[in-house]
Amino acid sequence: MTAACHTIPFALIDPAVHPDPDACDAWRDLRGTHPVAWCEADGDRPGFWVITRYQDIAAVYRDTARLSSEQGNMLGTLLTGGDPAGGRMLVVTDPPRHSAVRKVLQGAFSARAMAQIADGVRAATKGLVAAVVDAGGGDFVADVAAQIPLMAICELLDVPPADRTLMLDLTMAAMGEDGTPEAAEAAADAQEDILLYYAGLLPGRREFPGEDVVSLLANGEAGGTPLSDAEVLLNCYNIIIGGDETTRLSSAGAVLALIEHPEQWRRLRQDEGLLDSAVEEVLRWTTPVTHLGRTATTDLTLRGCDIKAGDIVTLWNTSANRDEAVFADPYRFDLARTPNRHLTLGHGPHFCLGGPLARVELRVMLEELRHQVGGLELAGPVERIRSSFLTGVSRLPVRCTAAG
Numbered sequence: 589m590t591a592a593c594h595t596i597p598f599a600l601i602d603p604a605v606h607p608d609p610d611a612c613d614a615w616r617d618l619r620g621t622h623p624v625a626w627c628e629a630d631g632d633r634p635g636f637w638v639i640t641r642y643q644d645i646a647a648v649y650r651d652t653a654r655l656s657s658e659q660g661n662m663l664g665t666l667l668t669g670g671d672p673a674g675g676r677m678l679v680v681t682d683p684p685r686h687s688a689v690r691k692v693l694q695g696a697f698s699a700r701a702m703a704q705i706a707d708g709v710r711a712a713t714k715g716l717v718a719a720v721v722d723a724g725g726g727d728f729v730a731d732v733a734a735q736i737p738l739m740a741i742c743e744l745l746d747v748p749p750a751d752r753t754l755m756l757d758l759t760m761a762a763m764g765e766d767g768t769p770e771a772a773e774a775a776a777d778a779q780e781d782i783l784l785y786y787a788g789l790l791p792g793r794r795e796f797p798g799e800d801v802v803s804l805l806a807n808g809e810a811g812g813t814p815l816s817d818a819e820v821l822l823n824c825y826n827i828i829i830g831g832d833e834t835t836r837l838s839s840a841g842a843v844l845a846l847i848e849h850p851e852q853w854r855r856l857r858q859d860e861g862l863l864d865s866a867v868e869e870v871l872r873w874t875t876p877v878t879h880l881g882r883t884a885t886t887d888l889t890l891r892g893c894d895i896k897a898g899d900i901v902t903l904w905n906t907s908a909n910r911d912e913a914v915f916a917d918p919y920r921f922d923l924a925r926t927p928n929r930h931l932t933l934g935h936g937p938h939f940c941l942g943g944p945l946a947r948v949e950l951r952v953m954l955e956e957l958r959h960q961v962g963g964l965e966l967a968g969p970v971e972r973i974r975s976s977f978l979t980g981v982s983r984l985p986v987r988c989t990a991a992g
């Protein structure tokens with residue numbers, strides 16, 4: 589670290605005090621005066637770089653040669669010794685292997701595949717929103733937002749209907765994060781059970797392949813050789829962890845934003861033409877993935893700061909998506925915002941593979957809200973998740989009336 593580079597306290601990214609992205613003066617200050625800052629080491633925990641400007645973050649995303657994902661892409665894992673799936677799970681694999689494996693998976697997210705999944709997503713969303721409207725309200729997270737993403741992922745992986753409740757329970761347990769050792773142990777057990785479950789599907793998908801993700805991976809080749817079983821299973825897991833909680837947080841965050849901005853809710857109800865830009869603004873506004881991490885493979889200089897080979901570099905989407913150099917009036921929730929090149933789904937070679945699915949789910953949800961809901965308001969305290977990697981709400985009590 590060069591002496592000239594600004595040092596920041598760890599508290600800025602501690603989950604306990606992780607600031608609300610809508611009101612984060614600290615990110616604005618860093619963007620303005622210290623766009624590349626250093627968070628000091630503490631005891632066994634190494635220090636790391638904190639990058640906050642949109643253009644710098646986008647450049648780092650693209651620079652996979654000098655900034656690797658293989659040691660992990662979340663600060664939590666990078667600070668505790670790295671990701672054991674590095675080099676085997678897509679999101680923590682560098683090119684050229686990354687590009688070859690991504691090609692195997694790409695077909696599962698084609699426009700045709702998305703159109704098929706959209707029908708199921710629409711039927712499920714319609715029913716769930718109708719149930720909430722009939723009841724006069726409910727917890728939008730539990731009753732709607734939590735149900736759709738995993739259902740869609742089960743479609744992608746062609747999980748038999750009889751096993752879907754099991755998959756939902758295991759995924760909830762695998763994501764459990766309340767900071768206790770018991771929760772960590774239960775989460776590790778559930779993660780192992782998920783891998784074992786997919787291992788059980790492999791022989792059948794090799795014998796009778798379909799167009800689902802498990803079949804594509806189980807029969808796919810990268811660099812002229814079949815993927816190993818470990819790669820197949822870890823990439824199934826990547827789809828689940830990549831696509832479940834993120835999309836849930838965006839959907840629930842969309843409803844909260846519409847409640848907090850009633851004039852935008854009225855606009856959306858009046859103007860169907862806003863749906864495309866509304867989806868992008870919801871993604872920008874909610875930014876469920878707060879940051880991504882990389883590791884420098886070589887010494888490099890960024891805005892006068894010397895980053896050494898081996899240093900951890902963190903990219904704060906939370907800040908990039910409010911960068912006033914890129915977004916006009918960035919702290920305004922504006923469903924008509926265009927252009928809107930947010931970094932919510934990442935950028936460059938690792939750009940979110942499930943982006944088309946996340947967009948389908950959000951669009952269908954906004955459509956169903958427009959069709960079915962009239963009045964929409966909070967019915968109790970909102971609860972937020974506690975994490976430095978993901979941000980959003982875990983409980984959203986709403987009261988609503990049917991569209992007139």
Ligand code: HEM
Pocket residue numbers: 657661678679680690741744826827828830831832834835838875876877880881931932933934935937938939940941942943945946
């Ligand atoms: C990659 C965010 C939905 C699967 C990423 C990355 C981000 C992201 C930021 C880049 C990671 C990096 O550069 O290290 C989100 C958000 C979502 C969402 C905010 C919802 C709003 C989904 C869905 C799926 C999915 C629905 C699948 C069903 C993946 C996969 C990758 C990825 C497989 C790795 C791509 C690669 O490394 O080439 N996502 N994601 N995501 N996402 Fe998503």
